[in-house]
Amino acid sequence: MSFQNPIDKVLQLIQNLKLFTDIKGVDEIQEEIRNLLRDIYDLFMGLESFNRKKRLALLKLAHLFPKSLTTADLRLVMEYSDNTSLSYVRNEIKELEDANLIIINKYKDKKLPFQVQINHDHRIMRLLIALTSFGKDYKEMVKGMVGEGNE
């Protein structure tokens, strides 16, 4: 049984279009698809380098985009217990902030909580947000989870 590469199959189908029809710009489309797949690979490898809690934070923030979360909500979505201190959670996500993957809005008024949002200017995070469009049920579930936590 030979291994059939699904990516090559799609690229071959596009190549066939070029061979049998007069469609222009096939090479550019192929290049775009290659870059996109390359970005998806980078995203996989990048996510793999974080531990489960940080992956959860990124995935759930991407599903909730453009909504931002407070640190208490984030503690909930990262599956920490209510006893975990908020400063510990903030410390955990600091690294994500350093790598520009999330934005933490801090207000001058210290009574207001921090608002954490995924950085939609980051190329790979934009891709992650785009990919979450396939996870409508999961999106609803996360929204429900955060909503319940606030009640």
Add this chain to the structure above:
Amino acid sequence: MSDLYAYDDEELNNFLKGLRRYITARAIAIYIIVGIATVAFAFAFYYLFFFILPPPYELLMFILLMVAFVVGLNVLLQRSLLIHHLPPYTLDIVKKAGFKIEAFKIYFIFNRAKVYPTPNTYIKIGLLVGYVPFTEVRFRSYKISLTSGKLCEKDDLLGSLIVQKIAERNLLSWDLKSDSKRVGVTRKKMGGLRFKTICLPEEVTGRLLQMGKAIREWERALDKVAQFALTS
């Protein structure tokens, strides 16, 4: 920490256990040194300089001074160990991930740990330990720092742009300010752009693979630029 037990990977568990044992042994050694030094200092101070403290609060001042001495010496000793080192047996997991490890140079009792994803550029692995006394033995308080070798000069515009793009693509943070930390300590030449990341011990292998990938991309990018310069 309950997370420690969430992993059933035996190698990873051994790595974490090894680190933990090492940190605990190191902390105990430091406490013994601090203890002996404090007693010696307290005796010397009590018999030689106690009379110079202001009269109504002399005992309070003496106690405060001793506490400051204990904390200060602890911080000093912990900080002075902030060189890039790891106990050698914990590096087995890195070896198994396929990295070439430089033969250890032993400084006092600490081993420098450098791995080479490519022959030209290294990654330094080091332990970062909390400095507050009695917190360093907690698993949460120590992290691992990974810093790549110097990639290019800070004011190299093309180089910094490429490094920034590669860091962004690999979800790595990169240290633009490494120069400024060294200014005035005659170590300025050690600055420059480098990938830098701080992670939890269980993330080390994934992060090393990621940084290795980024370094290979950087060297390939340099090669491409050089090829382009020659052909055009």
